[in-house]
């Protein structure tokens with residue numbers, strides 16, 4: 001079931017119940033504290049977006065991170081400014097929802113959720129109900145993620161729990177295992193919040209940080225919890241329409257994409273403008289310009305995209321090309337921009353753990369990476385082995401160490417580099433990779449005259 005037109009899709013007024021008056025534990029970084037903002041359902045009203053920009057400008061250093069979970073981070077907050085910032089955000093309905101270290105926002109949905117005519121369930125309503133049902137579960141790890149998807153046959157590799165539409169009014173519920181998602185039951189969309197809540201409560205009792213880390217015995221205990229929750233519901237509301245909510249440990253595997261192409265897309269009665277922040281960073285002024293663009297095309301909410309960008313929805317036919325062009329200076333607006341294929345963390349000087357200027361280096365690398373990006377390859381410039389921007393593997397991973405980069409091909413930041421190079425040598429070799437391929441260009445035993453005299457294997 002699709003939701004009503006986009007003008008009725010503003011975030012709900014926040015409930016005050018359980019809200020903490022202070023911002024969630026600002027995190028120390030190289031450029032001060034980091035304050036996390038978790039917009040309900042990944043949406044900001046235009047006024048809320050203005051408040052976030054104002055908060056970043058007045059109480060931070062004017063820089064923002066956009067995260068892969070469609071949240072925001074205000075950078076450069078000080079001990080003195082964190083309390084007034086928290087007050088400002090809480091007043092705008094963007095304060096913390098729990099004070100026990102658990103997830104401030106549990107669910108992730110497509111930016112266009114509720115406006116996608118191919119959806120067969122009311123995704124925003126279901127996500128809202130799951131948030132409410134799970135808000136009070138004690139001991140839930142902060143990174144717990146429930147993906148709610150309104151279309152069948154999609155996937156979400158980072159999810160702990162995946163709720164996907166099966167057909168109108170019905171969903172499949174799956175949990176993460178080491179190698180894939182396992183469908184554990186199907187139920188009505190109305191029953192899903194209780195089922196997910198039972199799953200998450202059982203998960204919290206295991207003490208594990210991610211669902212994929214559960215042992216077989218722990219996963220079996222979770223299934224028992226679901227069965228108990230289903231039985232409890234049957235006693236309360238009678239049998240479900242669908243045959244008794246079967247448990248089917250081991251269901252099919254599905255891969256889900258959260259990557260709307262940047263630019264303008266128009267289908268049906270809605271057009272969608274998508275802009276991505278280069279390497280997930282933007283300024284308060286740039287966010288203000290997004291709000292201005294939203295006002296210009298009549299969009300009354302700003303949706304955050306897991307591609308680290310913003311999505312604006314407007315009625316079809318509204319002139320929007322100029323609004324998109326106005327954002328091109330600050331954001332990626334072209335689908336083939338090679339920066340979309342390169343991840344980079346804050347690095348130096350913003351992060352105390354970094355010794356290399358990852359953002360600047362990633363900007364340079366992206367230009368030389370264009371032909372490889374066009375082939376579907378991905379690169380990652382990480383300031384250290386922690387790999388904040390992309391914990392998983394990439395075709396080319398650069399790992400900052402003592403001002404140079406360790407090179408890993410087809411691996412993750414935690415893998416052992418085959419060779420260490422300064423950025424200039426990386427770019428030189430990358431230029432040669434256009435014809436010879438990455439493996440040949442970054443072969444450890446290949447001596448290049450411009451490797452800074454130290455292109456030896458690690």
Ligand code: SF4
Nearest residue numbers: 345351354383384388
């Ligand atoms: S990967 Fe390392 S350098 Fe980059 S942001 Fe994370 S901790 Fe900092």
